[in-house]
Amino acid sequence: MPKPLILVLGDQLSLDLATLRDAPADAVIALCEVAGEGRYVPHHPQKIALIFAAMRHFARRLRGKGWRVHYSALDDDDNCQDLLDEAERLAALYGCGEIRVVRPGEWRLLARLRRRKANWAIVEDDRFFCPLEDFAAWAEGREQLRMENFYRQMRRRTGLLMEDDAPAGGQWNFDHDNRQPIRRDLDFPTPPVHRRDTLTRQVLGLVETHFAGHFGELEAFNWPVTRRQALVDLRHFITHCLPDFGRYQDAISDTHPTLFHARLSAAMNIGLLEPREVCEAAESAYYRGDAPINAVEGFIRQILGWREFVRGIYWLKMPAYKRENRLGAERGLPAFYWNAETDLRCLRRALEMTRDNAYAHHIQRLMVTGNFALLCGVKPEALCDWYLAVYADAFEWVELPNTLGMVLHADGGLLGSKPYCASGKYIDRMSDHCRHCRYDVKQVTGENACPFNSLYWAFLERHAERLESNPRMKLIYGSLKRMKEEKRRAMRDQASRFLESIDWETAYGQGDHLQGYRDTREDP
Template sequence: MTKLVVLLGDQLNLEMSSLANYNKESDRVLLAEVKEEASYVKHHKKKIAFVFSAMRHFSQELDKQGYKPIYIKYNDENNKGSLFEQVKESCSKQEFSSIVISHPGEYRLLEEVKSWQDKLDIPVNILEDNRFIASQDYFAKWAGDRKQYRMEFFYRELRKKTGVLMDDKEPKGGKWNYDADNRKAFGKSPNIPDPSQFKPDKTTEEVLALVEESFSSHFGVLDHFHYAVDREGALAVLNEFVETRLHDFGQYQDAMLEGNPWLFHSHIGLYLNVGLLMPEEVIKVAEEAYLNGDVPINSAEGFIRQILGWREYVRGFYWYFMPELKEKNYLNAKRKLPELYWTGETRMNCLSQCVQDTKEHAYAHHIQRLMVLGNFALLTGVSPKELNEWYLLVYADAYEWVEMPNVSSMVLFADGGKLASKPYAASGSYINKMSNYCQNCEYSVKEKTGPQACPFNYLYWHFLYRHQKTFSNNPRMGMIYSTMSKMDQTRFGHMLEDADTFLLNLENNEEV
């Protein structure tokens, strides 16, 4: 019985379920830089370079371990362009009794894999994706007949199930969630450790040259590529984070600082989501750092919540609501993605900073993504389809299972409140509180109307006004609508006029 194990580009771990019963004497493993997957959206250059280099390094590790991989490079003559055609080619050269694959992370690809058995007349076994702690069935049972699906309650169930940060049945420290302690802004710039950096080796250099030649029209730059591309490097990034940044991560995790995209964050999302790290080991080292007294509980819990809570939750949420989630547009948002998301050319310093960070690094931290880039898209009514595609292609850690719930449900409230209890809409005061962006902006965050007013201020009220029928009965928005009803109507009218003018300028691709 000879198996063909198909490894996807985000399943780069020897512990993958598809490799569990691998016979090194007879089985073969296929790993391919698939042209169709690399180009169906125009991914950031650094994202493609990272994934391709990580794949090539993993293939080298497979070879060392005796797996005898079939590896197809992007520019190989026998690259068939699609994953199915590549699998078909392998099956034409050798007789296999079955095809084995771990569950893909994207609905579109899963549907394709499901068709292989009939097309190839070979049994196809799709195994549970063990890069996650909670199975899809576990999430589905938890979701049950709920009308709202709050991450906090799912997170608590996983804490109980795994025993992470638990004293028997109670949470360590007496609280489940220390988020209230994790919203500190920077005063004077603190001493922030540099991010982990790795010099490209020969394999990575070859990939960088390939990407520059074959993906020259894609968004982003390749300069100063410094990411880890193998498991050893990914573990080094994790350990350096725990040793040098986790202690202060908690209090500053929502803060933003001009010219410094890295801050105290872990920068491991791309390694987790490509398989170089597994969630259990990441959680373990953070928990041990707290138990050993090296980091405070608000930092350990806040970081673990991102992995055990949010990452597990959005993956379950994605599969539970697909494929309908992809078409959701509760607020009927139809605006095309503004050009500034590609160029960063805007008088709004916060947006310019976040786009430039994204363009240079294929990275921005979660508050930049949610409360600057996402908030602007929400307030201006950007189409979910357009914004989903942008987030998917620009970030190195973005795969549809994690990107779509974050964008459609959290950023744009497109699912009507299944994930979030209210929209994450905010005026310029939030950005001013959590960053120093406003200090060097051409607009004034203190102004509400007029040509110098921060656009976030009047766009915020314009958003609330045009969706008043939708949100006025939302219990979490009652106070803000009460405030709106008491505002001076002349002043409020000026804000609506300023917003209309701004949106027209945005529509006409004028600099804003």
């Protein structure tokens, strides 16, 4: 057998990686920092720093286990700055007859790998609950692919929150208990502060030098870059956040970015935590009596159900899925998504938190930045690339279906049965933003009216032919039909004037943060 070079990608930092489990003693393990992977979209500096710092710590861990490791640092003189070129250079350097890599999490990279003429071996990623062939078998012949049905099958398969053949607590889903709004008297836990050792400080300096033009600040960097730090975050969540996570998981705070959320997705997505150990930690808290069933079930559903479901959809439907645009959205991204300069308080705070932390929780993404883009008709490509760029946990297998399918409903209902569109009333009910906003959430038209209101009704009118027959939208379309034409026309005019006032990215890819990077991307 030829000596292999084992390429470990930046989102595969697990000792249980399939290629590492089966590696012969003479294998060379390669980890490569390359400029191309930091710039194919303008990734948030904290996201780049998280991955590079975690890679450097993982390389040190591998060496401690006795592996021969080559680490290509970003500023090495002989670094090719392209991931696949660099791996092939290292294979030649060490006399390796084969390059092994676990399936990457983006079609872009997998398509490039398949076109390579070198001796590449792509190994399936078995760090997930559901193998891709099992998901394809489950999906085959179904008229609708619904996460809830898939989730119940996964509960039965794994035994998580199962008592014999019945779900713990007597029902599968406790979502109706998880919709309480923000309250002024809530005291949110403070996340652990991770020490920045020499490796992490070196990476922060490197990223500040090489990626200074990207959207986002490095100052508040506090991501776990080792497995030990990730386990600290997991224990903190289980002890201090999980008991209240469920009921307040849809709430939004004007001042606190994390509330009771776990902020564990980035660590899971790069391999520092295994999804099973995270789910089992939550399950154990329930059986110890430390967390209620609605919180534990809701949390496990996000990992065992939703995370696995969107991954299955991604690999089942790519590459055509990325080109879906069933609602015909054609606008570029509002320019203020890159600078947070907007009078809409909810948007400003979500964008500022994203800039400062490379993080916003799922309701901020779905019902604030995502909802606004949906109502305005932002093209899926523009929003998907923005989400991929700005969030530390965003890798395309998980980001694209969530953004294109759930946020923008651009896949025609494959992922979600209805668009998650809402007026300002929803944001007012779930958050404390509106009391700080210069707009009046109770007004639909007029100079001070909340733009979400007229945009919402204009969206419903614009897409009535496609959406009014949806059973989950009949009530709201009934309300629309009962409105007098004069009121509807006033709302349309209000929405049009607001849209005309926005500074749009007129040619997608030509903004300051996007200039030039699209030329580096592979056509799927």
